[in-house]
Amino acid sequence: MKTYTLDEVQDTLIGEIGSPERDLFEYELQMDLIGKAIKQTRQERNLTQDELGKLIGVQKAQVSQLENKTSNVTMDILLRAFTVLKAKVKLQVELPNLNVSVG
Numbered sequence: 001m002k003t004y005t006l007d008e009v010q011d012t013l014i015g016e017i018g019s020p021e022r023d024l025f026e027y028e029l030q031m032d033l034i035g036k037a038i039k040q041t042r043q044e045r046n047l048t049q050d051e052l053g054k055l056i057g058v059q060k061a062q063v064s065q066l067e068n069k070t071s072n073v074t075m076d077i078l079l080r081a082f083t084v085l086k087a088k089v090k091l092q093v094e095l096p097n098l099n100v101s102v103g
Contacts, residue, residue, distance in 0.1 A: 031069040034078070039067040041085045056080040 004012075015021030042052050042063075049063040056063075058077060066073050066081065082089045093100045 028069070035067045035069045037087075038081055038085065041087065042067075045085065052081065052084065055084045 010022075011017075014025045042049070047055075048060075049067070050060040053060045053063045056077065057080065062073075062077065063081075066077065079089065090101065
């Protein structure tokens with residue numbers, strides 16, 4: 001029986017690193033993790049979606065979409081949510097010949 005490494009399985013099922021399919025998968029995974037973290041933190045702070053929405057200036061439906069990654073969210077709304085939840089945010093952008101870190 002042939003065995004496969006995790007990287008081989010991921011490349012076969014999701015796509016190779018750098019491929020559009022793999023990039024989309026990794027983006028959706030990151031958005032899912034961010035949404036779950038926001039939901040968990042909101043619940044730990046005993047806030048409803050409506051209450052968090054009022055604190056960041058959006059409707060309850062937008063908080064739900066943010067937590068469930070059902071729509072695109074602006075960086076502004078995301079940062080306001082993190083601020084209200086007292087989350088420490090670090091942003092790192094890596095481009096050829098440029099590396100920028102914020103936070």
